Structure formats: C-alpha cells, structure tokens
Amino acid sequence: MIPTAVTADPPEAPRLKGRRTPLREQFFRLSLWASLAIGVLFLVGLLTYVVVEGWPRLNSKLWTNFPDIIDPSNAGAQSAITGTIWVISFTALYCLPTGVLTAIYLEEYADRDRWWNRAVEINIQNLAAVPSIVYGILGLGVISRGLGFGQTVLTASLTLSLLVLPIVIISSREAIRAVPQSIRQASLSLGATRWQTIWRQVLPAAVPGMATGSILALSRAIGEAAPLLLLGGLTFITFNPTGVQSQFTVLPIQIFNWISQSRAEFTALASAAIVVLLVILLVMNSLAIWLRNHFTHRW
C-alpha cells in the first residue's frame, strides 16, 4: 500500500491489517454518533415546529400591531420588539465599557499575589454561574425597590448588564491574553507608557475577540426572560417605551405571556414571535462566528 500523507490531527488509530472491527467497537461508535445526532435532530425538530406553527402569523401585523388580548388574530408584538431594542441598547451601553475595563485591569494591572485581585477573579467565575432568576431578585430588591427605579427600562437594563457582565469580562480577558508579550515589550521599550501601550497596541489587536464575546453576551441578554419576570416585565404593555423611565415589555416576556393563554391563536402568535426572536439571535451568533473566523489574529 502506498503511504498517504501524514496528517497531524485528529489522532488516527494505526491502521493495522487484522480482524475486522469487532461488533462492540462498531456499536460504541454508533452510540457516540447517536448522542450527537439526538441533539441536532432535536434542534431541527424545534425549528421546524415553530416555523410551521407560526407560519400563518408571520406577516407584517406582527411588528406593526400592539398586543391585543381580545382579538389575537390582529395582535402584534411591536411594543415587545421596540422594548427589546431599548433594553438591549442600554444594557450594551452599560455593560460593555464596564466589562472591558475590568478585563483590562485584571489582565494588565492586577497583581495576582494580592488576595483582593484573586477574590475578584473567583467572584467573577462564580457570578457567571449564578442562576439568572437570582439576578432578578437582585434587580427587584436593590435596583427596582431599594434604589426606587421602579419597573422601568433602566432597571431591566442594569439587571441584564450585571447578568452578562461576567461573560463580557471573561471573553475580553481571553482576547487580551492572546496578544503576545513581545508586542507590549516592544511598545514599552520605545518609551510608551503603560496606558499608551494598551490603548495603541493591545486593544486594537484584542478588539475582534472582545466583539465576539460581547455579541454572545448581548444575545444571551436578549433571550433572557426569568429575571425580567420579577421586574414587572409581564405587565400588559400597549405602547412603545419613550425613555429609560418607561415601563416596558420584551420579546421573551411577550412570548411567555402568550404561552400562558390557552387559545390556539395565541400558540401561533407565540410561535411567530419565537421565529422573530430566533432569527435575531441566529444573525447575532453568525456575526460573532464570522468575526471570530475573519479577524482573529494568529501571532
């Protein structure tokens, strides 16, 4: 047999001439493959289901009309869509700068020998896995009622910011860490200050990675419903928010609201709104993957 090109990965089992693959081996391989396939099939089933169910309602009424309890055939989700845009914009405005600055501090300034810096790190790892409904309690107890911000866009944005902040911090840190030390040393040796080095060399190189993480964080925030349930997001809203002090609803909350109705028209309406939500999320996710593939720098 003519030897073919040697490939580096994946680790190939040496192909020795011998007995055929035992049945046990084939079965094992098949069951591994099946466990991957079940997840994928489930995904396909879910997407097909919502598109088929929501198809009759996927028309312009969905984004031109307001929710209507009495006449579901004319109901739309405009207030939820604009509410989502409001809430997400303010979430981004607050959590992206905070997250990136924290990441810069932890990667470029913090001294790991100091206990408080380690505490901040462990704290962030923990926050990343705190159930989202606990953030809802935080929003309810501290931001909404404690600080007196009420059931507003501002409260929702702040709560969601805190929820996704760990994701932004962790992904930004990874992006900063990927910039090699030699770049920093070259800049410093030319007389640049620490911040000049960070601002002009490190950050530009790390931006694609940070952007990827930020988009993923925001797409998580868009889909989140549990904490907003506690912040009065379920109230029946038939107007668009006019400012950060407005009451609001968002798409996941509106969907939850429609699911709770038993009439079949509402099932279709919920499916249609889910399709809209999933399209938004898929676009954001593909953008993140595209960014990662096209702008990530190999040093």
Next chain:
Amino acid sequence: MTPRTRRRRAAPGSPGFLRRSQSRWGERAVRVLLVAAALVSVLTTVGIVVALIPPVVDFFGKVDFGKFITGTDWSPLFEPPQFGVLPLVTATLVVTVIALLVAVPLGLGAAVYLSEYASHRVRGIFKPVLEVLAGIPTVVYGFFALRAITPLLQRYWPGGDPPQVFNALSAGFVMGIMIIPTIASLAEDSMAAVPRSLRDGAYALGSSRMQVSTRVVFPAALSGIVAAVVLGVSRAIGETMIVAIAAGGRPNLTFNPLEGMQTMTAFIAAAGIGDLPTGSTGYQTIFAVGLLLFAITLVMNLISIRLVRRYREVYE
C-alpha cells in the same frame, strides 16, 4: 499580564540607577477608572447578599427555620400560609435528575465523539451546531416542551396513566437537551487536554479506539468531566423558564415525574409576577427561597471551579 517589577532603589550614580519619570496624571486616572470598573463585579455580589439578607432575616423572624426546611406543605400566598419548602426542593430534585439522565450520557457521548472520533471537518460543523442549542432562549424550550413534547408523550404513552398537561418529565427532558452543550464542551476541553502520548502509548500496546477512549482518555480527563457534570447540575437547578412553563405551578410533594410540580425557581417566578407589597411575608418568601437556591448553586460552582483547576494543573 506584565510581571510585577519590584522597585529597588539604587544609589544615584551606581549601575542600575535609572531616573524614573514621574508617574503621569493620565496614567493614574486610568488606573483608578479600571479599579472602579472591577469593583462593580464585587459590588454585584455584595448587592446579591445585601438584597437577600434583610428580607430573609425578617422572614425567619416570623417563620420557624426548622419548619421551613422540613415542612411538607407549601402555600405561602394563601390563608393560612404554610411555609414547608420540601415540595419545592423535591420538585427541583426530580427535574434535575431527569435532566441529568438525558444530558450526561448524551453530552459525554457527544464529547467523546468530537474529541476522539470526529475528523477535523466534522468537528468544525457539529461544534457550532451544538452551541446553537445553548443559545436558544429557555422560554422557547419551555414552549416546545409544553406544546410539542408533552402532547407527543401523552399520545404515545405505553400503558398506565399518561403524563398530565404539566409534568416534570417533559420539562426535565427538554432541560436535559438544553444542558448537553454545557457538558459536552467542558468535557471535550478536558479530553483534549489529555496528552497525545498517553493515547499513542495505548495504541502501541494494541488497544482499539474504544479502549483508548474509555480506559485512557476518559479516566485521565475525569476531574474535568465531573466538573462538567457539576456545572450541568447547577444549571438544571437554576433554570427557570422551562419549569415555569412546562412543569406547572402547583407545589406537589411527589417523586412521580408524570405529575405537575413547582420547583424553587418556578415559585420565585410565579410569586414575582404577582406584585407583592414590599415587606409582606409573601414578598420575603421570594428572598428566602432565592437564598436557598443561591446557596445550593454556589456550593456546586465552587466544587466545579476547584475540579477544573485541578485537572488543569495536571498537564501544564
């Protein structure tokens, strides 16, 4: 991260003496700004604790802690109120166990396949597809469980009483699917960290691929795999929307997954929707259950972080 330089004072004129320019104003301001940003994350934790403690203290002033933990009746918003949290805890337990029965085998199977069997191209296709599963909002999963999975189960139930409209089985199953990517990606990371030489050694001794996967890679990556499962547990315990939609809102002390039941998270959501007045016992109940939830998931996370750190140390 730049290594910390310890400043040593050299005598003027001696070798090694460099005149430091004075630390600049802007540089200091930037540092202060960065520290302030880092403090936000700490303040969040403080905020969570501060938000939880006072209402909980007040709550346990009125409700006996022993009765709360061991009581079997949960109806805090009705008259007369009963504050036995056990039905919520057992419901959480039932749903979590079902979710893990789905997610652990499937997640680990997918991880072994992606790490040991799949070609580069197959991995490139399936990893992002699996990640999409993690990106779907849980309200959508809840909807799918209630409107698609439950009717399917009811129609094709083999013998006995079919599941109720709200049941823990379909909520747990769908939650399990949701957790697959969490477990698969962490487990795959830890399997990828197993050095190639271990595999090569096993192959050289004539092992098959299945033997290498199950007897070499799997044990070597075990702590990472356990960490993945623990993280899966903590996600299942904390998940809200799926159980709030598909498992029902009735506290029910049972281990029968075909019945409807209310988990801790579902209770918090349901009580939070009703606009309870600040300071009422009902309002404080949210915080008491929230603290219990926070404590359980915190323990899980600490275990998971510790395990991940341990397996990382092994091969570095």
